[in-house]
Amino acid sequence: MRKGRNRMTSTPLLQTRRLTKSFRGRKIIDHLNLTVMKGDVYGFLGRNGQGKTTAIRLITGLIFPDSGEVIINGFHLRTNFKQAISQVGAIVESPAFYDYLTGYENLSLMANLLPGVEKSRIGEVLEIVGLRSRAKDKVRTYSLGMKQRLGIANALLGDPPLIILDEPTNGLDPQGIKEIREMIAQLSSEKGITFFISSHLLHEIQQICNRIGILKEGKLLVEGDVEEWVGRCGERSLEQLYFETTGE
Amino acid sequence: MKLMENELYKLFRTKKLYVFAAVILVVVLLNLSGYEPGSETTIWTFTGGQSAPLAMIQILSQFMVIFIPIYIGDSLTNEYRQGTLKLSLLRPVARSQLLKAKTASLFVFVCVMVIFFNAAAYAVGTYYLGWGNGTEYAGQLYRPAEGIGLTLAANALLIFPYMAYGLLVLAIAVFSSSMSLTVISSLLAMTIGLNTNGFEAVAPYSLAYHVMNFHEHFIPALDLLPALRSTGIVGIYAAAFALLSFKAFGKKEIVY
Numbered sequence: 406m407r408k409g410r411n412r413m414t415s416t417p418l419l420q421t422r423r424l425t426k427s428f429r430g431r432k433i434i435d436h437l438n439l440t441v442m443k444g445d446v447y448g449f450l451g452r453n454g455q456g457k458t459t460a461i462r463l464i465t466g467l468i469f470p471d472s473g474e475v476i477i478n479g480f481h482l483r484t485n486f487k488q489a490i491s492q493v494g495a496i497v498e499s500p501a502f503y504d505y506l507t508g509y510e511n512l513s514l515m516a517n518l519l520p521g522v523e524k525s526r527i528g529e530v531l532e533i534v535g536l537r538s539r540a541k542d543k544v545r546t547y548s549l550g551m552k553q554r555l556g557i558a559n560a561l562l563g564d565p566p567l568i569i570l571d572e573p574t575n576g577l578d579p580q581g582i583k584e585i586r587e588m589i590a591q592l593s594s595e596k597g598i599t600f601f602i603s604s605h606l607l608h609e610i611q612q613i614c615n616r617i618g619i620l621k622e623g624k625l626l627v628e629g630d631v632e633e634w635v636g637r638c639g640e641r642s643l644e645q646l647y648f649e650t651t652g653e
Numbered sequence: 654m655k656l657m658e659n660e661l662y663k664l665f666r667t668k669k670l671y672v673f674a675a676v677i678l679v680v681v682l683l684n685l686s687g688y689e690p691g692s693e694t695t696i697w698t699f700t701g702g703q704s705a706p707l708a709m710i711q712i713l714s715q716f717m718v719i720f721i722p723i724y725i726g727d728s729l730t731n732e733y734r735q736g737t738l739k740l741s742l743l744r745p746v747a748r749s750q751l752l753k754a755k756t757a758s759l760f761v762f763v764c765v766m767v768i769f770f771n772a773a774a775y776a777v778g779t780y781y782l783g784w785g786n787g788t789e790y791a792g793q794l795y796r797p798a799e800g801i802g803l804t805l806a807a808n809a810l811l812i813f814p815y816m817a818y819g820l821l822v823l824a825i826a827v828f829s830s831s832m833s834l835t836v837i838s839s840l841l842a843m844t845i846g847l848n849t850n851g852f853e854a855v856a857p858y859s860l861a862y863h864v865m866n867f868h869e870h871f872i873p874a875l876d877l878l879p880a881l882r883s884t885g886i887v888g889i890y891a892a893a894f895a896l897l898s899f900k901a902f903g904k905k906e907i908v909y
Contacts, residue, residue, distance in 0.1 A: 465743055467907040487745035495743050498909075501736030506666060511740075514662060517655040518744035559740070 417476075418443045418492075418567050418599050424463055424473035426623075433459045435623040436473070441601050441616070443566065446593050448610035448631070449603040450647065451620035457603040458498055460620065461571050464601075465495050478566060491519075494560025495569040500552045504545035508536055508555050511544060512562060519563040530558040534588065550581035557588065561598075568592075569601045574609060586613050611635075611643040621651050656746060656754035660728070664758050669727060673720050674769050680712060681705075681773045685781050701785010703797055705778025706771045706804045708790075710811070713770045714865050717763070717815050722839035724762050725822045726832035728755055734831060736909050752823070752902050756895075759819045760812075767808050767815075791873055807868040814863040817887045818843070820894035821860065827901045830909075857882065860890045 419441040426434040433456045441447045451457050462468045464475050466482050466489075475482040480489035502511045509527060516522045531537045534554040539547070547555065553573055560568045573589075574582040590613055592598045604610050610617060611631060618628040627650050635643065647653075664670060685705060691698045699708045732738040741751050788800020795803060822839045829835040846861025856862045863883055870880040 462907070467739060467742060469904070469906065487747070490743065491745045493743070497736075497739055497743070499736065501739065503663065503737055505668075506663075510662075510666075514659045515740055515744065517659055518741060518746055520745075 416443045417441065418445075418478055419464065419601060420476045421460070421464065422474050422476070424460070424475065425471045426459060426463055426468065427471055433623050434463060434470075437620075437623070437625055439618050439625055439628060441567070441599060443599055444593075444597060445616050446589065446600045446614045447602065448614035448617040449601060449620065450605070450607065450610055450617055451603075452605055452651075452653070455620045456623040457605075457620055458571055459623075461495070461497055461569055461601075461603060465493060465497060465569065466490060467497060491563065492565055493567050493569060494563060494565040495571075496553070496556040496560060496573065497569070497571050499571075499575070500556030500559075502544045502552065502555060502559075505543065507541050507543055508547070508551075508558075509540040511555065512559060515559050516562050522563055526562060526564075530561045533561060533592070534558040535584075548581075549576045550578070550584070553577065553581070553585060554588070557585075561592075565598075567599045567601065571603050572605070573602060574604070574606065582609070589613055607644045607647050617643075619647060619650055621653075626650050656741065656750055657757050659741070660754045660758035661761060663728075664762055667727070669724065670762070670765065673716075673723075673766060677713075677716060677766070677770050678773050678777075680716070681709070681770070681777045684709065684712065685774075685777050688781065699785075699789040700782065701787070701789070702775060702777075702779030702782045703785050703787070703800055704789040705782070706774035707788065707800070707807060709770075709774050710807055710868070711865055713767065713808075714811065714815075716770075717766065718818070718843050718861075718864060719840065720766060721759070721763070721815065721819050722822045722825075722836040723832075725755075725759060725819060725826050726829075726835035726839075728758070729823065729826040730829050730835045731832045733905075733907065734909050738909075739907060742907060748903050748905075749899055752899055756820070756823065759823070760816060763812055763815045763819065767812060771804065771808060793873060795873070803872050807872050810868040810871050811864075813884075813891075814860065814867045814887050817860055817891035817894065818864050820891050820898060824894045824898040824901070827898050827905060858886055860887065863887050 417440045421437050421439050424434055424437040425432065437460060449457055463470050466486055477489040478492040480492065482489040512527045516524065516527055528537065531540050534557050536551060536554055536558060539551065573585050577585065586609065589600055593600060602614065614631055616630055619626045631643065634646065688695060690700045697708050699705065742748065787794040787796055788803060790803060821842065822835065825838045826835045829838065843861050846859045849855045849859050850862050863886065867883055867887065870876045870883050
């Protein structure tokens with residue numbers, strides 16, 4: 406599986422500048438500067454509790470930074486929220502839906518909030534994620550893997566240039582993990598979508614990402630191309646490099 | 654507008670609305686099935702079904718005190734807790750627009766409950782007592798058309814304090830992280846308020862008093878000064894709670 410093959414230009418699609426966030430006096434995100442280029446499949450690595458989800462919440466405007474800024478496709482999140490968030494489709498933490506509604510109804514409600522999105526797009530995204538046959542079933546009957554796929558369908562609805570997935574393979578069985586991984590690779594290569602994927606699963610990230618950033622205690626320790634990095638370091642796996650970098 | 658469409662879609666697709674309607678129907682049935690005007694078991698004296706909705710109007714208020722926190726707790730706190738609030742917040746909509754849509758759907762919810770209660774009270778009252786010669790209210794007999802007008806007016810007027818109470822609950826829901834906390838805190842606030850109704854000096858300034866009695870300054874005859882004062886007091890409560898809710902929701906950190 407080739408990775409990040411659609412890295413089209415060196416234009417940044419997502420940037421954070423000195424992003425900082427504290428909770429109860431403890432710094433969770435510490436001057437985070439990361440850059441995701443158009444066409445990247447960017448792996449945001451770190452152990453549980455290092456601040457990955459908090460960073461994603463800051464990037465998507467669900468929580469507010471103490472200082473610093475988020476720029477998405479040239480739009481500042483703080484001052485131009487609507488334009489900035491229009492560039493993003495995201496699953497933050499876990500895919501939550503109204504379980505008393507069907508998959509189709511859930512997507513229909515969300516499509517309502519995206520200007521210019523036709524109802525026919527719902528069928529298209531359900532087709533892409535392989536849920537068309539279950540579209541009329543209530544979400545409460547879906548497995549976790551199906552909810553993840555519905556979450557990706559929801560993220561794809563507005564055809565955004567950037568999709569953010571927070572631990573997209575968490576809780577999935579090996580088959581589910583494989584399906585999600587293949588879907589990301591396919592969307593990246595065929596549709597040119599840029600992905601920002603957080604994970605603590607190094608092997609997963611090495612398989613699908615062309616660029617990575619490693620987060621430890623809210624600080625970005627390193628950011629760079631996976632192939633270049635691994636190439637420089639010979640045959641060592643990303644896992645070894647990760648442990649050397651983080652000192653864990 | 655699209656946000657409001659979404660909120661209304663959810664309102665009519667959840668079971669809650671229909672459960673509340675069923676509860677109202679059962680309560681109306683229980684109150685009217687064995688009813689004998691002026692008997693020892695009741696304080697009511699009305700003799701015709703057309704008087705039932707006005708006579709029972711405070712029963713509706715008592716249930717709205719419970720239904721409104723459950724509705725808002727589910728619509729805001731539960732959505733926050735379950736993560737579905739993020740679905741809307743990750744779209745290009747302002748937080749204030751989302752809260753406005755939730756407030757508008759609360760208004761629709763209140764109206765649906767009021768309409769259903771009156772329809773049920775008219776239907777069940779007429780079934781057990783017959784339609785009657787006129788609407789009996791506050792010791793007077795009004796012609797049917799007048800009586801229906803009074804009933805509609807009383808109910809329409811009570812929507813105002815119900816909404817003010819709803820905004821109080823909304824403010825509590827914005828600060829709360831669990832539905833049970835929202836419901837219990839709202840009921841506690843209202844219970845405290847209802848317990849002050851016995852104190853004449855305090856009662857007119859209590860929102861709980863107006864949730865029960867707001868219409869009495871307007872019907873059957875307008876009592877101008879108390880009516881204006883009550884409107885002002887309820888309006889201040891509504892404005893203060895709305896301001897608090899919108900300010901707090903704009904800054905709320907979505908961590909679920």
